[in-house]
Each structure stands twice: as C-alpha cells, then as structure tokens.
Amino acid sequence: MTQRGKTLAVALIQADIEIGRPQANKAHLGDLMEKAVQGDPKPDLLVLPEMWNTGYALEQIQEIADPGGEDTREWLSSFARRHGVMIVGGSAAVKIEDRIYNTMYAFDRTGRQIGAYSKLHLFRLMDEEKHLTAGSALVKLELEGLTAGASICYDIRFPELARSLALDGAKMLIVPAEWPHPRLRHWRTLLAARAIENQMYVVACNRVGSSRGTDFFGHSMIIDPWGEIVAEGGETEEIVTGCVSPELVDEVRGRIPVFADRRPELYADRKRGADIDQGSQPQ
Ligand SMILES: NC(=O)CCC(=O)C(=O)O
Numbered sequence: 001m002t003q004r005g006k007t008l009a010v011a012l013i014q015a016d017i018e019i020g021r022p023q024a025n026k027a028h029l030g031d032l033m034e035k036a037v038q039g040d041p042k043p044d045l046l047v048l049p050e051m052w053n054t055g056y057a058l059e060q061i062q063e064i065a066d067p068g069g070e071d072t073r074e075w076l077s078s079f080a081r082r083h084g085v086m087i088v089g090g091s092a093a094v095k096i097e098d099r100i101y102n103t104m105y106a107f108d109r110t111g112r113q114i115g116a117y118s119k120l121h122l123f124r125l126m127d128e129e130k131h132l133t134a135g136s137a138l139v140k141l142e143l144e145g146l147t148a149g150a151s152i153c154y155d156i157r158f159p160e161l162a163r164s165l166a167l168d169g170a171k172m173l174i175v176p177a178e179w180p181h182p183r184l185r186h187w188r189t190l191l192a193a194r195a196i197e198n199q200m201y202v203v204a205c206n207r208v209g210s211s212r213g214t215d216f217f218g219h220s221m222i223i224d225p226w227g228e229i230v231a232e233g234g235e236t237e238e239i240v241t242g243c244v245s246p247e248l249v250d251e252v253r254g255r256i257p258v259f260a261d262r263r264p265e266l267y268a269d270r271k272r273g274a275d276i277d278q279g280s281q282p283q
Pocket residue numbers: 050123126152153154155157177178179180183186
C-alpha cells in the first residue's frame with residue numbers, strides 16, 4: 001500500500017543500556033541521537049527505549065531515579081530545541097516524593113514538553129510491582145498532525161489500552177521497551193496485532209544488550225496500519241528508521257470499517273473507564 005500526504009520520518013534509538021549508570025547512559029544515547037539527526041532524511045521524531053537512564057537496577061532505584069524527572073526533561077528538551085526534532089523520550093525512572101515511576105516525556109521541536117505518561121501495567125516477571133508505582137492516566141501526544149497514544153513495553157499485552165487510545169483518535173501507538181529473550185515471538189506478534197486490530201501505526205523501540213543474565217533482543221519495529229513491517233532492527237545497536245503517514249491510517253480504516261462495525265453494547269467491558277489526558281505529569 002502506498003503512502004501519501006505529509007509523512008513523518010521516525011528514528012528509533014535501539015541502544016544498549018548500562019544498568020545503574022544514568023550519566024553513562026545519557027552520554028551514550030546522546031551520541032546515538034546526534035548520529036540519528038544527521039540521517040537522510042533527517043528524522044522528524046526520535047523515540048528512545050524504556051528505562052534508559054537506569055535500566056532495571058530496581059534494588060538501587062530509590063537512589064538513582066531522576067528526582068522529579070528534571071534532569072531527564074531538561075536534557076531531552078534541550079536536544080529537541082537544538083536539533084529541531086520531536087522526541088518521545090522512551091521512559092526514565094523518575095522519583096516523585098518516595099515513589100518511583102516508569103515515565104515517558106515527549107517534546108516538540110521547540111523543546112516544549114507535550115506530554116508525560118507513566119507505565120500503567122507493571123511487569124511482575126521483572127519485579128516492577130515491588131519497586132515502582134503504576135501511572136493512572138492514558139495519554140495522547142500531538143505530533144504535528146499525527147495523534148499518538150503512549151504505552152510502555154508490557155502495556156502492549158493489554159489490548160484495551162491501544163483500543164481506548166485509537167477510539168479517542170490515536171493513529172499511532174508508541175512503545176518504548178526493555179523486552180528480552182525468550183519472548184521475541186510475543187513481541188512481534190503483539191505489536192503486529194495492535195497495529196492490525198486498531199488500524200494504526202505501531203512504533204516500538206526496544207533496547208539491546210545483556211544485563212544480569214537477561215538478553216534484550218532489539219527488533220525495534222515500525223508497523224503500518226495494514227500490518228506491514230516498514231522497518232525492523234536486528235539484535236545489536238542501530239538506528240531504525242522509517243516514515244509514517246496519517247493518511248494511510250484513514251485509507252486502511254476506510255477499506256475495512258472495523259470501528260464502525262464494533263458492537264460495544266455486547267462487550268463485557270462496556271465502560272470506557274478513565275479519561276485520556278493530553279499529557280499529565282506522573283501522579
Ligand atoms: N519491561 C517490560 O515491561 C517487559 C515486558 C515483557 O518482557 C513481556 O514479556 O511482557
């Protein structure tokens with residue numbers, strides 16, 4: 001299927017992350033981001049992986065999470081402004097009072113913060129629920145004519161989240177991740193399912209490398225609303241690039257009218273539940 005109209009060039013920063021070393025991670029990601037913005041075409045949007053500041057150093061997280069997310073926000077904002085690029089800053093461990101959130105911050109090209117989203121579903125297999133506090137709001141991001149829904153890693157196992165965002169106007173789902181072996185098939189299948197069932201782009205940036213015996217496989221992906229893979233990374237560090245077009249979403253939704261054919265009155269979970277923010281702070 002061909003793409004028409006205004007497209008956005010996206011670059012996924014598929015990086016390795018050093019556990020428990022926020023400054024080293026910032027320096028390393030910064031180098032990769034500098035490389036990404038030299039790309040041709042220059043990306044309109046950079047997406048980073050999950051928990052890029054600390055990795056899953058959960059037993060030290062109270063000491064090393066970013067207080068109030070201030071350092072993270074300042075750094076991402078100034079990069080966005082300096083290079084005139086939008087950034088969805090993956091997620092960082094952020095400390096608010098004595099609570100730690102797994103939080104995504106997003107910025108427009110001027111460096112203005114356009115959203116913040118804290119992971120809603122905590123992943124017990126990696127002990128998140130013992131150390132982190134879950135977010136409590138769905139978040140959409142306005143990316144120059146393309147409305148994106150925010151999600152983080154394990155969140156993609158909950159189809160209600162992507163569906164709620166799509167029903168509220170999202171045409172793209174953003175997914176920063178630290179998703180390891182042996183669940184590559186789950187990753188690729190769930191991402192494709194979210195794209196096909198919601199007829200939306202899925203833009204997913206996973207880390208690579210190993211930490212404490214866990215191997216992260218990369219395979220960052222851009223999937224179009226027809227389910228075609230626009231770009232997919234390998235298992236080592238790289239910048240994965242591709243273009244997304246809001247018009248293709250409209251075309252696919254016109255071709256198979258899934259949203260018009262829904263029967264919400266018959267579904268078990270009839271209530272929409274929480275309102276969707278335009279980018280709340282972690283709470
Ligand atoms: N960081 C995460 O949320 C990992 C999720 C994961 O690996 C899964 O299988 O789900």
